[in-house]
Amino acid sequence: MYVTIRYLSVIREITGTREEVIEVDNGATVEDVLKMLSKKYGKSFDRMIRSGRDIRGLQIIYFIDGKNIANLDGFKTAVNDESELVIIPPVAGG
Secondary structure, eight states, X not given: OEEEEEEOHHHHHHHTOSEEEEEOOXXXXXXXXHHHHHHHHHHHHHHHHHHHHHSTTOOOEEEETTEEGGGTTGXXXXXXXXXXXXXXXXXXXX
């Protein structure tokens, strides 16, 4: 199966790309995809992903096929062939 990953903001800077297509196993979840990406992009990516889970109010938002995973099965949400995962880090401004 192939999944398209779209990176926004600082995560785009870490990965050096806006978008990529990766191959995943059948039955893969968002969690599985994030583990694969952490192995590929290393500590900076992994730290960003983990901090986005732990800080209240400043969390990374994940959309799979246009739906927030918080409204689905969270990180256990299944990805399908040709799914699109969008990773949106917290943004602050004033």
